[in-house]
Amino acid sequence: MIEIKNVHKSFGDKVILEDISGVMETGKCNLIIGASGSGKTVLTKCMVGLFTPDSGEIFYDGHNMLEMDREERTSLRQQIGMLFQGSALFDSMTVEQNIIFTLDMFSNMSSKDKKKRVNEVLEKVELSGSNNKFPSEISGGMKKRVGIARAIVLNPKYLFCDEPNSGLDPQTSLVIDKLIKSITAEYNITTIVVTHDMNSVMEIGDNIIYLYKGKKEWEGSKDDIIYSKNEKLNDFIFASEFLQGAKAVRMLEAEGKIDKVTDIGKIIDEKDN
Ligand SMILES: Nc1ncnc2c1ncn2[C@@H]1O[C@H](COP(=O)(O)OP(=O)(O)OP(=O)(O)O)[C@@H](O)[C@H]1O
Numbered sequence: 648m649i650e651i652k653n654v655h656k657s658f659g660d661k662v663i664l665e666d667i668s669g670v671m672e673t674g675k676c677n678l679i680i681g682a683s684g685s686g687k688t689v690l691t692k693c694m695v696g697l698f699t700p701d702s703g704e705i706f707y708d709g710h711n712m713l714e715m716d717r718e719e720r721t722s723l724r725q726q727i728g729m730l731f732q733g734s735a736l737f738d739s740m741t742v743e744q745n746i747i748f749t750l751d752m753f754s755n756m757s758s759k760d761k762k763k764r765v766n767e768v769l770e771k772v773e774l775s776g777s778n779n780k781f782p783s784e785i786s787g788g789m790k791k792r793v794g795i796a797r798a799i800v801l802n803p804k805y806l807f808c809d810e811p812n813s814g815l816d817p818q819t820s821l822v823i824d825k826l827i828k829s830i831t832a833e834y835n836i837t838t839i840v841v842t843h844d845m846n847s848v849m850e851i852g853d854n855i856i857y858l859y860k861g862k863k864e865w866e867g868s869k870d871d872i873i874y875s876k877n878e879k880l881n882d883f884i885f886a887s888e889f890l891q892g893a894k895a896v897r898m899l900e901a902e903g904k905i906d907k908v909t910d911i912g913k914i915i916d917e918k919d920n
């Protein structure tokens with residue numbers, strides 16, 4: 648579990664994060680959502696120690712990261728897997744070398760064990776046999792999967808995925824989402840996914856924090872979203888008229904004003920006539 652308390656961060660006189668608190672649960676996909684520029688990446692960078700917050704606290708299973716000494720931080724860093732915004736693979740290295748790079752940095756495994764581990768994680772992300780391909784030879788979805796394989800190679804307790812679906816088609820996005828979800832549950836990882844992808848929110852959003860201009864505007868689950876009356880959240884999630892209509896129908900269902908299947912049929916019939 649990761650708990651953040653009253654995190655503030657500014658760059659110069661520009662306030663980026665204002666008093667953000669929240670709990671990221673173990674074994675769940677915890678989402679940070681919000682429009683471009685709302686502070687999602689800055690918040691995750693504060694959480695993993697790449698930025699230092701101006702004030703606030705960040706607890707990893709009860710231990711305040713901001714009070715850890717160098718040794719404790721290094722050991723925590725080894726328990727964190729990261730899938731960066733844009734995959735961030737080394738173009739001059741093969742898939743295998745990209746993954747082994749992390750093992751070289753943070754483990755004392757023998758070459759044989761490293762190769763074995765690479766094959767295990769490649770199998771996990773359904774990329775067995777792609778060891779010798781270069782990033783330029785594989786698709787965007789495959790690159791994301793290599794990024795995930797690299798992020799989980801050290802068996803992390805905490806996994807951060809920044810925009811795992813950016814640039815992918817909806818179906819490939821769903822494959823990536825389901826992969827992240829199943830890995831999270833299988834290894835009981837505390838997973839944080841940064842996204843502005845509506846499909847991801849509805850597919851894997853166990854716990855969701857919605858940032859609006861650097862503040863926490865709303866939090867809840869994917870089911871809460873359907874029935875939420877928070878206007879800013881609704882404008883963000885249900886941006887199109889089509890989705891606003893779909894949400895309105897769900898609300899009417901929930902309030903018992905229409906019956907699920909028959910009345911929707913009736914609405915369509917009446918509209919057509
Ligand atoms: N290193 C930095 N120095 C100064 N300002 C920064 C820095 N990093 C981010 N910012 C600013 O912080 C704000 C939030 O940026 P952030 O990258 O967190 O947005 P985001 O929510 O991740 O957006 P996106 O969905 O586009 O990735 C932006 O106004 C950005 O310009």
Ligand SMILES: [Mg+2]
Pocket residue numbers: 687688689732809
């Ligand atoms: Mg970002």
